[in-house]
Amino acid sequence: MELRERIIEAAFRAYKQKGLKFTMDDLAKDLSISKKTIYTIFDDKGSLIDALVEEVFKEVKICEDQVMHDESLDTLGKVKGILAAFPDLFENLDASGLYVLRDKYPMTYRKVQRHLETGWEQTFSILNQGVKEGVLRPFNMALFKLMYEATLESFFTRDFLSVHHLEYRDALNQIVEIMVEGITIDQK
Numbered sequence: 001m002e003l004r005e006r007i008i009e010a011a012f013r014a015y016k017q018k019g020l021k022f023t024m025d026d027l028a029k030d031l032s033i034s035k036k037t038i039y040t041i042f043d044d045k046g047s048l049i050d051a052l053v054e055e056v057f058k059e060v061k062i063c064e065d066q067v068m069h070d071e072s073l074d075t076l077g078k079v080k081g082i083l084a085a086f087p088d089l090f091e092n093l094d095a096s097g098l099y100v101l102r103d104k105y106p107m108t109y110r111k112v113q114r115h116l117e118t119g120w121e122q123t124f125s126i127l128n129q130g131v132k133e134g135v136l137r138p139f140n141m142a143l144f145k146l147m148y149e150a151t152l153e154s155f156f157t158r159d160f161l162s163v164h165h166l167e168y169r170d171a172l173n174q175i176v177e178i179m180v181e182g183i184t185i186d187q188k
Contacts (some may be wrong), residue, residue, distance in 0.1 A: 004041050004051075006031060011052055020049070020100055033183065049101075050108045059087035068122055075130045076184065082123050083148065083176040086169050107129045116149045136183045150176050 010030045014022035024045060028035045042048040067073065067081035101109040127144070130136035152172075155161055161171060 003037070004145050007038055007041055007048070008051055008055055012047055015052070016123045019060065020104065024048075025186075029163075046105055047106050050111065053111055055110050056087075060085050061119065063087050064122055068126065074135075075126065075133055076135050076180070079130055079136070080176055080180055082126055084173050084178065086172060111154065116152055120145060135185060139183045143182070148175070148179060 007027060010027045011022065013030065014026045019027065024035045024038055027038055031038075038048075042051065046068065063085035064082050067078055067085060070081070072076070073081060101112065123145075124141055125143055127136065131138055143156060152175075155168065160166075
């Protein structure tokens with residue numbers, strides 16, 4: 001495994017233990033390397049946090065692709081799966097401290113926003129399929145997207161998760177359930 005990947009993995013472990021308060025010293029100790037070696041790969045902690053965010057969203061896209069190609073899921077299952085895509089790799093990752101991103105790492109926070117706002121093609125495709133099949137009622141997809149983005153963004157801008165003692169995955173699943181129930185046609 002290349003050094004960059006090892007540092008990113010160590011940073012995830014450190015984040016699980018300390019949130020964004022982990023230090024480069026923590027990583028150096030975990031990896032049994034010098035901080036100077038880490039700085040040959042990452043200019044500073046901010047660039048490392050940036051890489052962590054990119055890794056998370058890369059893995060989310062992989063999960064979304066897996067959902068879309070899962071033949072065991074019906075359209076409604078794919079809708080829920082793609083909206084709740086969260087890699088197992090990040091299971092037990094405490095996202096409650098991510099609200100400090102906006103203030104401490106504003107450039108990284110803007111990347112999070114950009115990721116939330118883009119890459120909706122597969123999601124719109126499966127939502128449209130659900131409407132065509134009659135399992136979803138017609139609805140304003142731009143408004144749906146706005147609601148979803150705003151909800152997830154609030155996880156990163158406020159201490160909502162920690163105040164309400166919620167894990168990110170649980171909160172995400174509940175949000176998806178609430179939103180999808182609002183557009184699902186009752187099949188009685």
